[in-house]
Amino acid sequence: MTLPVPDEAPGMKEVRMLARPFSALLAAAFALAALGDGGATRAADVPEIVIGSILPLTGTLAQTGAGLRTAQVLAQDLVNGHVSYPLPLVGKSGLPRLGHARIRIEFADSQGKPDQARAAAEQLITQQHVVALIGTYASSTTATASQVAERYGIPFLNPDSSAPGLTSRGLKWFFRTTPHDGTFAENFFQFLADLKKTKNIGVKRIAIVGEDGLFGSGASDAEEGSAKKAGYDVATRVSYPATTTEVNAEVQKVKASSPDVIMQASYLPDALLFMRGYKQQSVDVKAILAQDAGFIDPGFIRTLGADAEGVFTREVFSLDIKHRNQAVPLIDQLFRERFSGKPLDGNTARDFMGVLVIADAIDRAGSTKPDAIRGALMKTNIPGKLTLMPWNRIHFDATGQNDGGAGIIEQVQDGKYETVWPFDVAVRPAIWPMPAWKR
Amino acid sequence: MTARPHLYALGAIVVLGLLAAFGVRDAVVLDLVFTLLLYAVLGQSWNWISGYAGNISFGHAIFFGCGAYASALCVTHGLTPWLAIPAGALAAAALALVTGFPTLGLRGHYFSIATIAVAALVETFARTTPWLGKANGFELPIASGWAALQFPQKGPYVVLALALFAAVQLATIALERSRLGYYLRALRANHAAAASVGIDERRCKLIAFAWSATMASAAGVLYAQYTLFIDPPSTLALAISIDIALIGVVGGIGTLWGPAAGALVYVVLAKAVALRFGGAGKGYDLVIYGAIICLIAALRPYGIVGTIVDAIRRRRGSIAVGPGAAAETPA
Numbered sequence: 001m002t003l004p005v006p007d008e009a010p011g012m013k014e015v016r017m018l019a020r021p022f023s024a025l026l027a028a029a030f031a032l033a034a035l036g037d038g039g040a041t042r043a044a045d046v047p048e049i050v051i052g053s054i055l056p057l058t059g060t061l062a063q064t065g066a067g068l069r070t071a072q073v074l075a076q077d078l079v080n081g082h083v084s085y086p087l088p089l090v091g092k093s094g095l096p097r098l099g100h101a102r103i104r105i106e107f108a109d110s111q112g113k114p115d116q117a118r119a120a121a122e123q124l125i126t127q128q129h130v131v132a133l134i135g136t137y138a139s140s141t142t143a144t145a146s147q148v149a150e151r152y153g154i155p156f157l158n159p160d161s162s163a164p165g166l167t168s169r170g171l172k173w174f175f176r177t178t179p180h181d182g183t184f185a186e187n188f189f190q191f192l193a194d195l196k197k198t199k200n201i202g203v204k205r206i207a208i209v210g211e212d213g214l215f216g217s218g219a220s221d222a223e224e225g226s227a228k229k230a231g232y233d234v235a236t237r238v239s240y241p242a243t244t245t246e247v248n249a250e251v252q253k254v255k256a257s258s259p260d261v262i263m264q265a266s267y268l269p270d271a272l273l274f275m276r277g278y279k280q281q282s283v284d285v286k287a288i289l290a291q292d293a294g295f296i297d298p299g300f301i302r303t304l305g306a307d308a309e310g311v312f313t314r315e316v317f318s319l320d321i322k323h324r325n326q327a328v329p330l331i332d333q334l335f336r337e338r339f340s341g342k343p344l345d346g347n348t349a350r351d352f353m354g355v356l357v358i359a360d361a362i363d364r365a366g367s368t369k370p371d372a373i374r375g376a377l378m379k380t381n382i383p384g385k386l387t388l389m390p391w392n393r394i395h396f397d398a399t400g401q402n403d404g405g406a407g408i409i410e411q412v413q414d415g416k417y418e419t420v421w422p423f424d425v426a427v428r429p430a431i432w433p434m435p436a437w438k439r
Numbered sequence: 440m441t442a443r444p445h446l447y448a449l450g451a452i453v454v455l456g457l458l459a460a461f462g463v464r465d466a467v468v469l470d471l472v473f474t475l476l477l478y479a480v481l482g483q484s485w486n487w488i489s490g491y492a493g494n495i496s497f498g499h500a501i502f503f504g505c506g507a508y509a510s511a512l513c514v515t516h517g518l519t520p521w522l523a524i525p526a527g528a529l530a531a532a533a534l535a536l537v538t539g540f541p542t543l544g545l546r547g548h549y550f551s552i553a554t555i556a557v558a559a560l561v562e563t564f565a566r567t568t569p570w571l572g573k574a575n576g577f578e579l580p581i582a583s584g585w586a587a588l589q590f591p592q593k594g595p596y597v598v599l600a601l602a603l604f605a606a607v608q609l610a611t612i613a614l615e616r617s618r619l620g621y622y623l624r625a626l627r628a629n630h631a632a633a634a635s636v637g638i639d640e641r642r643c644k645l646i647a648f649a650w651s652a653t654m655a656s657a658a659g660v661l662y663a664q665y666t667l668f669i670d671p672p673s674t675l676a677l678a679i680s681i682d683i684a685l686i687g688v689v690g691g692i693g694t695l696w697g698p699a700a701g702a703l704v705y706v707v708l709a710k711a712v713a714l715r716f717g718g719a720g721k722g723y724d725l726v727i728y729g730a731i732i733c734l735i736a737a738l739r740p741y742g743i744v745g746t747i748v749d750a751i752r753r754r755r756g757s758i759a760v761g762p763g764a765a766a767e768t769p770a
Contacts, residue, residue: 114673115474115666122466143578143668150581151591169578212567214574214670239567 047101049368051358052124054135054145056112061138064347068137068160069107070339071348074331075355076105085327088360088382095363103359106130110141117141121148131368132157132358137347139163139214146174155361155373159354160347163218167401173370175377175396177357178350179405181291184314185222187407188263188289189230191312191421201432203286205235207259209250209274210291211242211266219265219291227263235259242267251277261287268294275304275311279437286433287312289409292346301415310434312420314407316346320419320427321390321408328388349388357382357394390425442612445695449608452699453601460597469593473665475706476600477658482686482698483607484654489684490693491614492647493627494543494550498558500679502652505531506659507674508565511577520588520664527656534561535652536645543648544641546630555677562675576670579663588664596665603661604699607654611695619643627693655683689735691742700743704731 053072056065080102084091094100106128108120117136124130125148132155136142142161149156150171158166158176162184167176179187195201208223210216220237227234236257238250251274254262262285266274271294277283288311294300295313322328331352332344344352358373361380365372382394384404393404409421411430420430459472481503489495509527510520538557542550565571582589590596614620622643625633634640663669673679682705690701708727739746 114668114670115662118666119467119470122470126466140576140668140670140673144666147578147581147667163575165575165578169580212574217574241563 047099049095049098049101049103049362050128050130051103051105051355051362052121052128052130052133052135053105053107054110054117054120054124054133054141055107056137056141057107057109059111059113061112064137065109065112067339067342067345067348068351071335071344071352072105072134072355074335074338075352075359076103078334079103079356079359085330086325086386087327087331087388088356088386089363090356095359097363097366098368103355103362105134105355110136110138110145112138112141114140114144118144118148121145125149125152125154130154131362131370132373134159134351134354134358137161139166142166146171149173153370155358155370155377157354157358157377159350159357163214164222167399171400173374175400175402177354177394177402177405178316179391179402179407181218181222182225183405184291184407185219185226185263187314187409187421188223189226189232191289191409192261193230194421194423195430195432199432201286203232203260205233205257205259205261207235207238207254207257207262207285209238209240209254209262209264209266211270212239213242215267215291215293216242216265220263223263223265240270242270244270244273247273247277248281250274251281251283254278255281255283259285261285261289263289263291264295265291266294268297268299271295271297271300272303275307279307282437284436288434290314292316296410296417301412301417305415308412308415310431311412312430312434313410313412313417315410315417315419316407317344317349317389318408318410318417318419318425319343321388321425323427324390324425325385325388331388344388353387353389353394390422442616445608445612448696449605449612453605456597456601456604460594460601466593469597471706473593473596473600475702476597476604477662477665478683478686478702478705479699480600480604480607480658481655481683482690482701483611484651484658485683485687486693486698487611487614487651487654488644488648489687490697491620491623491627492644493623493693494644494648495548495684496554496648496651496680497551497677497684498538498554498561498680499651499655499683500675500677501534501558501561502531502655503659503662503679503683504561504565504669504671504675505534505652506656506661507663507669508571508577508659509656510660510663511572511579511669512570514579514587515577519586520660523660523663524657527660528653531652531656531659532649535648539645539648540641543644554680558675558677558680562671562677565675566671572670574671576668576673577663579667579669581667588660589667596661599661603657608695608699610650610654614647615695619646623647685732689732689742691744691746691748694742694744694748697742697744704743 055068056062078090080094082091082093094102106124108124110117110120121133124133133149134157136145137160139161142158143166146156150173153173156174160178162178162180164180164182192203206227208220210220224234224237236253238253240247240250290311290313292313292315295311296315301308319328319332335344335348336342357380361376362373365376378396380394380396384392387394390408391404391406394402395404397403408419408425410417411420413428413431418428420426420428463469485496485499506527509523509530513520513523538553542553566574583591622638626638626640626643630640686701686705687698689704691697708731
């Protein structure tokens, strides 16, 4: 048996007391033995690889941050554990190519603020000596934290920020697994194109509605770009502050432009205002295609009831993906156990996958050197079926963006969100056009 | 009182700061020093209009934002960020004059309300204007060197912040001894009496406000060059304005060293404690900071430096009137 602590000072004292009647030589030999033993313990100890994670653990995004942290710790524990799932690197008792080294995630708080995220990245790199960084959810904090990683030459994996510009900065050390707003907007048009093949949907004019913050304006910009590229008419573009309390003028503007489809990016309170406005002013369109947020909030269907029927919204994740990977319900179950019964969602699933992707890269690198990890990340090619996501694969293009990313589209049918696109994970056919307002 | 002890103190801080800039390698410590100096400058900037002139500003972030946006605009348009220092200062001073002209001659809280309103307008304008980056803000491309005002190491940033802090402190020492400083103090103590001897209240306060805005703008330039990312929530939001005002109030309103003391409390608590305890996700740091603000407000309404000045006066046996003549409460 070895000493519990590989620190010889207390042990030495006992040794000296024992050794008093004997020669000092014996004491020295004893101490050496203890030292050697301690050394053996350290060598036998499984080495640990530290990954830094920056998340909004306090501040207005703290609740989201707590979920993301839980998902990342779950991924860490599954990588270090021995139970196998159809997911990369899970259940191999650590990283096999690094002597089954365990991974440990060291967390730092961004408070959702760009300057705090920057300081957190510096702290993790210079004081915790992390081999890679992961995070940070909000696009603005990802922007500053990834610049620090770039300065220090440390790989940065971003699983969850959707501002398109993040991967057009020419950074060498930045990798993003999640699709960005541009991809999600393109998904809307792929959906329309796919529908065109099966039905005569006759969509020409598109109204783009979005709140004027980072989320809404980014989504609206992407939609406008994709619409023009796909040859649709942008009938109108409406931008409004998310804190508004009435949207009559905005709804009128949409109605006056007589669109076939409304593409909308709103938070919950404003989404509800618009939906009521559309009903009051009988804005009948073939479809409302929404960018998650307010439209996937549990309060959306609860508040609107039957008026929510037929609304389409994009999502990054759905438990319906179980039809492609049976790990989805199992991971969801483990996550619920750790996060007071709340289900796995788009954010937590993406962060869970992010940890697996970086762990997989470190394992394939067979080294903790930043260059080797970066090289391995660039060679990442994980088939979509081995992820929890609706993606085609995880493979990074020259900008560090995962080029296999995709979203899904859900429709409210009988008071529930049902996956209707892409067709290989769809559980129900899309109802097109959505029902007209009953006066 | 002579300015000599203040100059010695400032000299000592500059020497310490330079030692840190060139001797310390730890990025986290240097980040702390930089942030401390930056907030001290912002606090002092706020102190000019709210402490010395006695008109509380709740919109100081927009002057900070002027500098930060000037910097981002210069860099993204291929101009040198050095140009942002005068450009940001001009924009900030102009904004201060426009806000202050109709309100600084009025009694009551019109000025404070105007600063909140203008700040909200400016924030919305930046958030919706394409050439100001809308809600996305700006990311400054990575560069290196004095021409680009960007450095891979933190030492030069600390030197720059130190220089700005020293300049602002020297200007404040000069203000305390200048005619304008005496006019402002007279106005704050009794505006009617001051006006009756011919002091132009609006003019004096506008000058103080414009200088105040200029200082905040310079801090904004430095912030943008340091963080390399700016957006409305991180530079223009009401929360930033309140932080700046808190620093001034906690440290001691209308005192030379108050903002520096306030910044020390703010940064050491809100930042060092956040890095140590914030990771737990329980917000202890914010609770501790909030509790200290409440304590100071309840027990020491004149702030840290106001309390110290008061204690010194008491010991010297001079008439103790609240925080003393150096720190009257604003009218």
